[in-house]
Amino acid sequence: MIMDDNRDSAAKRTFSATARLLSALKLDGPLLVALGLLSLYALIVQYSASGQSVDTVLRTLMRIGLGTLAMIALAHSSPNFLRSLAPWLYFAGIVLLLVVDAIGYVGKGAQRWLDLGLIRFQPSEIMKLAVPMFAASFMHERPLPPTWRNLLVLAVIIVAPAGLVAMQPDLGTALLIFATGALVVLMAGLQWQIIAGLAVAAGGLGVIGWNFLHDYQRQRIRIFLDPQSDPLGSGYHIIQSQIAIGSGGLFGKGWMNGSQAQLEFLPERSTDFIFAVIGEEFGLLGLLVLLLLYLFIVSRSLFLASQASGTFARLLASSLALTFFVYVFINAGMVSGLLPVVGVPLPLISYGGTSVVTLLAGFGILMGLYSHRKLVNS
Amino acid sequence: MRIKDQWNEQRIFSSRNFAALVAMALLSAALIAKLVYLQIVRHTYYVELSQGNRVRQDPIPASRGLILDRRGKVLVDNEPAFQLELIREQTPDLPGTLQRLAALGLLDKDDIETMRRMILSRRIFDSVPLRLRLTDEEIGRFAVHRHEFQGVELRARQTRHYPYGELGVHALGYVAAVSEDDLERIDKPGYAGTTLIGKLGVESAYEAQLHGLNGYRQILVNAQGRSVDRQGAYQPELRAEAPTSGKDLVLSIDLPTQQAAEAALGDHRGAVVAIDPATGDVLALVSHPGFDPSVFGRGLTNSEYAVLTGNEDKPLLNRALRGAYPSGSTIKPVMALAGLTYNLVDPEKREFCGGQFHLPGSSHLYREGKTGKHGNVNLVEAVARSCDVYFYSLAAQIGVDRIATFAAQFGIGSLTGIDISGEKPGLLPTPEWKQKTYKQIWYPGETVNLGVGQGYLLVTPLQLAHMAAMLASHGQAFRPRLVMGVRDAAGTIERNAAISEPGATGISAEHWDLVVKGMMGAATFGTAAAISKDAQYAIAAKTGTAQVFTVAQGAKYNEKTVAERLRDHSWFIAFAPAGAPRIALCVLVENGGFGAAAAMPIAKRVMDAYLLEGQANAKP
Numbered sequence: 001m002i003m004d005d006n007r008d009s010a011a012k013r014t015f016s017a018t019a020r021l022l023s024a025l026k027l028d029g030p031l032l033v034a035l036g037l038l039s040l041y042a043l044i045v046q047y048s049a050s051g052q053s054v055d056t057v058l059r060t061l062m063r064i065g066l067g068t069l070a071m072i073a074l075a076h077s078s079p080n081f082l083r084s085l086a087p088w089l090y091f092a093g094i095v096l097l098l099v100v101d102a103i104g105y106v107g108k109g110a111q112r113w114l115d116l117g118l119i120r121f122q123p124s125e126i127m128k129l130a131v132p133m134f135a136a137s138f139m140h141e142r143p144l145p146p147t148w149r150n151l152l153v154l155a156v157i158i159v160a161p162a163g164l165v166a167m168q169p170d171l172g173t174a175l176l177i178f179a180t181g182a183l184v185v186l187m188a189g190l191q192w193q194i195i196a197g198l199a200v201a202a203g204g205l206g207v208i209g210w211n212f213l214h215d216y217q218r219q220r221i222r223i224f225l226d227p228q229s230d231p232l233g234s235g236y237h238i239i240q241s242q243i244a245i246g247s248g249g250l251f252g253k254g255w256m257n258g259s260q261a262q263l264e265f266l267p268e269r270s271t272d273f274i275f276a277v278i279g280e281e282f283g284l285l286g287l288l289v290l291l292l293l294y295l296f297i298v299s300r301s302l303f304l305a306s307q308a309s310g311t312f313a314r315l316l317a318s319s320l321a322l323t324f325f326v327y328v329f330i331n332a333g334m335v336s337g338l339l340p341v342v343g344v345p346l347p348l349i350s351y352g353g354t355s356v357v358t359l360l361a362g363f364g365i366l367m368g369l370y371s372h373r374k375l376v377n378s
Numbered sequence: 379m380r381i382k383d384q385w386n387e388q389r390i391f392s393s394r395n396f397a398a399l400v401a402m403a404l405l406s407a408a409l410i411a412k413l414v415y416l417q418i419v420r421h422t423y424y425v426e427l428s429q430g431n432r433v434r435q436d437p438i439p440a441s442r443g444l445i446l447d448r449r450g451k452v453l454v455d456n457e458p459a460f461q462l463e464l465i466r467e468q469t470p471d472l473p474g475t476l477q478r479l480a481a482l483g484l485l486d487k488d489d490i491e492t493m494r495r496m497i498l499s500r501r502i503f504d505s506v507p508l509r510l511r512l513t514d515e516e517i518g519r520f521a522v523h524r525h526e527f528q529g530v531e532l533r534a535r536q537t538r539h540y541p542y543g544e545l546g547v548h549a550l551g552y553v554a555a556v557s558e559d560d561l562e563r564i565d566k567p568g569y570a571g572t573t574l575i576g577k578l579g580v581e582s583a584y585e586a587q588l589h590g591l592n593g594y595r596q597i598l599v600n601a602q603g604r605s606v607d608r609q610g611a612y613q614p615e616l617r618a619e620a621p622t623s624g625k626d627l628v629l630s631i632d633l634p635t636q637q638a639a640e641a642a643l644g645d646h647r648g649a650v651v652a653i654d655p656a657t658g659d660v661l662a663l664v665s666h667p668g669f670d671p672s673v674f675g676r677g678l679t680n681s682e683y684a685v686l687t688g689n690e691d692k693p694l695l696n697r698a699l700r701g702a703y704p705s706g707s708t709i710k711p712v713m714a715l716a717g718l719t720y721n722l723v724d725p726e727k728r729e730f731c732g733g734q735f736h737l738p739g740s741s742h743l744y745r746e747g748k749t750g751k752h753g754n755v756n757l758v759e760a761v762a763r764s765c766d767v768y769f770y771s772l773a774a775q776i777g778v779d780r781i782a783t784f785a786a787q788f789g790i791g792s793l794t795g796i797d798i799s800g801e802k803p804g805l806l807p808t809p810e811w812k813q814k815t816y817k818q819i820w821y822p823g824e825t826v827n828l829g830v831g832q833g834y835l836l837v838t839p840l841q842l843a844h845m846a847a848m849l850a851s852h853g854q855a856f857r858p859r860l861v862m863g864v865r866d867a868a869g870t871i872e873r874n875a876a877i878s879e880p881g882a883t884g885i886s887a888e889h890w891d892l893v894v895k896g897m898m899g900a901a902t903f904g905t906a907a908a909i910s911k912d913a914q915y916a917i918a919a920k921t922g923t924a925q926v927f928t929v930a931q932g933a934k935y936n937e938k939t940v941a942e943r944l945r946d947h948s949w950f951i952a953f954a955p956a957g958a959p960r961i962a963l964c965v966l967v968e969n970g971g972f973g974a975a976a977a978m979p980i981a982k983r984v985m986d987a988y989l990l991e992g993q994a995n996a997k998p
Contacts, residue, residue: 145390187394189387244428246424246425246428247424247425247427249418250417250418284414287417291409295402298402306392329409333409337416
């Protein structure tokens with residue numbers, strides 16, 4: 001009995017030591033574990049999807065490490081600091097986007113990168129964090145739900161950067177930036193009647209906007225409606241990814257055994273279409289495990305958001321949490337044929353880009369907002 | 379404004395959180411429903427489709443068209459040979475596989491990198507040839523180790539066969555493995571399964587006709603890419619389409635004439651081009667030394683290629699089309715025509731040849747060639763005996779501009795437009811050209827040299843043959859051609875019409891007769907008199923000697939003291955029968971010395987072969 005007690009207390013000590021460390025780092029244990037499991041999943045799938053490239057796995061590990069550092073750093077930032085930072089970050093981001101668009105205009109091609117010599121850097125990634133931060137800080141000092149006038153200001157705050165990114169043209173990222181801002185407004189209690197009205201207006205605008213889309217963007221929507229119309233061209237992606245997912249069945253064909261992925265029938269298998277690789281090799285069960293992990297992360301994040309104190313913290317945290325879900329849904333929806341093909345990676349699973357770093361940084365902010373709650377209250 | 383209703387905010391936030399959770403649940407449900415539909419409900423369908431991805435199109439290469447001579451004798455045909463082919467998507471370790479093939483002696487070590495790049499530039503499911511024409515011993519060696527080489531297969535394919543060996547290689551060209559450069563030009567899907575592509579000569583120029591249309595056969599392959607009969611319960615309908623063979627080419631080449639030309643040229647470096655003046659048909663085209671075209675068809679290693687390109691006799695150089703030499707005296711009939719046409723010569727007037735010539739007011743001496751002093755000669759005799767002094771004087775009277783305009787009508791300085799590629803235009807110098815190239819003015823003395831085909835003037839054997847044909851047909855010109863028509867699988871021959879060109883105009887019949895008389899004189903009492911001994915037809919000819927280097931002023935020229943490589947090139951142009959010409963030709967013997975010595979007997983044998991063919995008393 002005494003021995004049991006001892007063992008019990010030893011376990012308790014270890015547990016409380018971990019808890020103390022996490023609290024000192026201002027991180028959230030359950031969320032961290034879920035993110036860790038997701039990253040592990042990512043490494044396993046990427047090894048297979050990249051055609052067994054250790055190099056790919058190592059580079060992802062490096063990005064995860066970089067993201068973790070950003071997460072720890074941002075978790076230490078107080079909500080007040082982030083709130084004061086928000087306008088600066090936002091306007092700096094707008095200027096960089098203008099620069100990038102100008103360079104792209106001169107170079108007569110798609111331009112997303114700013115080459116700083118040493119590193120290449122995508123200003124649109126900053127906006128994924130800057131837009132919800134600025135929108136939340138704007139609403140922090142104003143009554144909820146937003147008045148018409150404030151709504152107009154918010155619309156400008158959101159649409160300006162999204163528009164600039166769409167002009168690059170990078171429709172996927174523009175959509176995500178718009179979503180992060182719009183979610184702040186929705187969480188701020190925008191009346192349902194207005195939401196419905198805006199939805200109808202957006203539908204009308206969509207019809208007009210069709211005329212402004214690039215040919216390849218229109219083509220994507222057409223192919224989405226009828227993939228078979230161009231089986232070897234634009235429809236190829238959707239057809240091949242559906243074959244991959246469907247042929248995976250309940251249990252999948254096994255790790256590194258997906259013929260679609262391994263024989264390169266599936267395009268962009270380690271980036272935008274990695275969801276299909278999971279579906280083929282690990283089956284429906286593999287996908288459900290993935291979705292459960294995602295849903296747990298989003299729910300836990302929403303819980304943290306609800307516990308955070310202050311309008312800014314709550315709006316920002318919930319927007320970050322829900323944006324993560326939007327990410328997942330757009331990618332999974334596109335790969336499984338539920339949505340048109342839009343260039344959005346599967347968060348934390350797809351290989352490449354700076355999105356791993358931005359996403360982990362976002363979770364750092366989220367955890368920080370939660371762990372700083374008592375300081376604000378007192 | 380600063381007063382915030384904390385309780386109300388909390389209430390709004392909670393309700394929105396709840397709404398967000400509900401929305402997430404609904405969207406997730408929709409997604410999962412879609413996944414269940416794909417992976418459970420339609421699972422079997424998609425499994426079939428994914429296996430359908432494993433139905434490969436196995437290309438069946440079309441058999442390459444044959445190449446025939448003008449009478450239907452086969453010059454190039456096909457024979458089966460075994461080759462090694464690799465499919466990238468079925469090869470787990472490409473660099474390792476190539477290394478191990480090299481270790482087995484089936485690949486050359488130097489070629490591994492080229493081969494790897496070549497494979498990577500093809501589509502992932504294309505079967506890329508690694509080694510062509512394996513010997514029986516190599517086939518055996520590979521067969522023993524076959525299991526170690528996943529993705530590498532031995533396949534029986536057709537390859538080129540040359541019944542006459544090196545015969546006409548510079549006209550026929552050769553085929554070799556499709557290279558990276560070729561891949562950028564050709565239609566990749568159309569060449570799936572094709573190993574060999576034409577590289578030079580008619581093989582390259584008529585690639586489109588010779589290649590044909592590849593067919594395909596669908597085969598079911600397992601995950602390792604090996605052909606299987608069925609896959610589980612899944613048996614798709616397999617389709618096939620037969621290839622369409624390439625068309626056969628009917629060349630204008632006359633096999634006996636070509637053989638005679640090659641035999642007559644013997645070991646000399648040089649070229650022979652014979653043309654039918656009535657059509658532009660090339661009856662024989664020889665450039666010697668040649669090379670064995672079959673080595674390219676079996677795949678040349680880098681080192682073997684280096685030996686060929688390093689050879690100082692330049693066997694890969696097509697001298698007939700690309701060798702540019704001073705024309706020497708062969709240009710004189712054209713000069714004579716120019717003098718007559720511009721009314722500068724009285725054909726009957728005799729000029730005195732004392733063995734040397736100088737321009738008024740200049741002490742520079744232009745010496746007579748080998749034949750010494752000619753005494754008093756008229757135009758016909760000057761052509762026949764190739765009197766340099768006569769033509770020095772004539773050229774100075776005509777002037778460089780008119781010479782250039784007149785000679786250009788005979789195709790000098792421009793491409794003849796023969797139907798194979800690689801032809802060089804030579805050089806017809808003008809004062810403008812000299813100013814542009816050397817930033818120097820044209821000196822009168824250079825016109826004098828031009829009159830006897832020396833100086834800057836450069837011509838190819840093909841150009842001189844073309845010129846000889848025009849002299850034979852009184853200025854009428856046809857574009858030289860090697861291919862007369864194509865023959866399809868049914869044996870129907872579709873003949874191409876001869877292509878007429880502007881030619882030389884404004885020359886009176888009387889003047890033509892004078893110059894032809896001069897050329898016939900050359901073949902009877904002039905520089906080439908020996909050719910008419912035993913001749914059974916009348917010949918019109920002109921000899922030529924192209925200086926390789928200029929003899930210093932006042933120095934004595936002795937052929938024997940000059941190293942063989944520095945000896946003059948020997949030219950000979952002729953047409954026969956002189957009254958109704960059926961063949962016009964040009965013979966070049968590099969470093970052959972005086973034109974009549976080396977080139978003339980060769981020309982005789984070629985004309986005999988064509989004109990006396992089938993006659994019992996024909997002398998080979």
